[in-house]
Amino acid sequence: MKEKLPISLMTTEPVILNKVPVTASTVEQKRRSLLMIVAFTVLAAAAQVLMKFGTIHLKLHPSISGLLTDYPLIGGMLLYGVGAALMVVALRHGELSVLYPLISLSYVWVAILSVVVFGEVMNPYKIGGICTIMAGVAVLGMGAHK
Amino acid sequence: MTTPISSIALVTFGSFIGSFSAIGFKAGSKRLEKNLPSLLRNWPLAAGVAGYLFSSVFFIAGLKSGELSILFPMVSTGYIWTMLWSRLFFREPFTRGKFLGLTLILIGCVLLGLGTRQPG
Numbered sequence: 001m002k003e004k005l006p007i008s009l010m011t012t013e014p015v016i017l018n019k020v021p022v023t024a025s026t027v028e029q030k031r032r033s034l035l036m037i038v039a040f041t042v043l044a045a046a047a048q049v050l051m052k053f054g055t056i057h058l059k060l061h062p063s064i065s066g067l068l069t070d071y072p073l074i075g076g077m078l079l080y081g082v083g084a085a086l087m088v089v090a091l092r093h094g095e096l097s098v099l100y101p102l103i104s105l106s107y108v109w110v111a112i113l114s115v116v117v118f119g120e121v122m123n124p125y126k127i128g129g130i131c132t133i134m135a136g137v138a139v140l141g142m143g144a145h146k
Numbered sequence: 147m148t149t150p151i152s153s154i155a156l157v158t159f160g161s162f163i164g165s166f167s168a169i170g171f172k173a174g175s176k177r178l179e180k181n182l183p184s185l186l187r188n189w190p191l192a193a194g195v196a197g198y199l200f201s202s203v204f205f206i207a208g209l210k211s212g213e214l215s216i217l218f219p220m221v222s223t224g225y226i227w228t229m230l231w232s233r234l235f236f237r238e239p240f241t242r243g244k245f246l247g248l249t250l251i252l253i254g255c256v257l258l259g260l261g262t263r264q265p266g
Contacts, residue, residue, distance in 0.1 A: 055210050077202075084198060088191065091168075092175040097232035097244055100168050101225040104251045111258055120213070125261030129254045136250030143243035 025093035034141055036090035037102045043083035045109030049117055050076030098140050105137050149212030149262075157217045160204030161224030163197055168228045169235055170194025216262040222255040 025033075054073025058066060067073075091099055108130050114120040174191025177184070185191075208217055225248055232238040 051206065052209060055206070059210075080202070084195070088171050088175050088194070089178065090175075091172045092178060095232065095238045096168060096172040096236055097229045097238045098247075100228045100232075101222075101248055101251055104222055104225065104255065107222070107255060107258060111261075114213075120262070123261050125257050127261075129257030129259075129261055131254070132250050132257055133254030136247045136252075136254060138247075139243055139250060140247035143241065143247070 029093040033090045033093045033099060034102070036086055037099050038105060040083045040087045040090065041103055041106035042109060043079055043086070044103070044106040045113060047076045047079035047083060048106070048110055049113050050079060052118070098143060101140055102137055104133050108133050149216045153208040153210070153212040153217055154220055156204045156208030157220040158223055160201040160208065161221040162227060163204065164201035164221070165224040165227035165231060167194045167197030167201060168224075169231050170197060172232075172236065213262050216259045220255075222252055225251065 050072045054070045054076055057070045057072055060066075061069070087103075111126055111130055115122045115126075170190045170192075171194040174188050174194050177188050177190065179185070205221075208220075229240070229244065229248060233240060
């Protein structure tokens, strides 16, 4: 009689039943964690740009009321908070030492946004940096399913 | 626009503090349940959030002057600490892939910083 395997066991990974603790993360859960961290990097980059706008506002209005009406700074911090909540949920499955450095992907988005939003100049170093970080993220990401 | 050393120091220190909050986040995420009381009793998570907010104070202070694209990569120094804490607290092994990935990321961050200094 053919038994139907639970979804968590229908993977390419060899799973030895009695050696896997009940709480072990499935490959699918780890993959979702990876995607959530990537989503967090996008939010974090947007928040970072907003906060930079906020500090420009604060320089023009250096007062308490200036701080309270610094909507880009407040918005940036809120966005950071939402991103952080997503990141905490993402860290549940998979290794911290793999997932946490993936946050560096946000530098890639920031570097691109800095050119687009703040008019910083793109050059071979920046392009090299962006490509190298992405390669590093890819290497870590590929090891994440193990 | 130049980036003062004080800004770089502030952001680097912030990332060191931030690496500790990662321990809290990871430990806290394992205790996550869908009810409010358990969320409020989740002290590792609370410690992580506190550390995260504390580190962001240094980031904001550092980001006030200087270029975003040179200061932001300084945060990457925190990943070296995080990898160490991951082994100490969660027994995650050091692997060749992790070293390679992290090294590439660090090189990429330095390149991004260099790119910012190039005129034109």
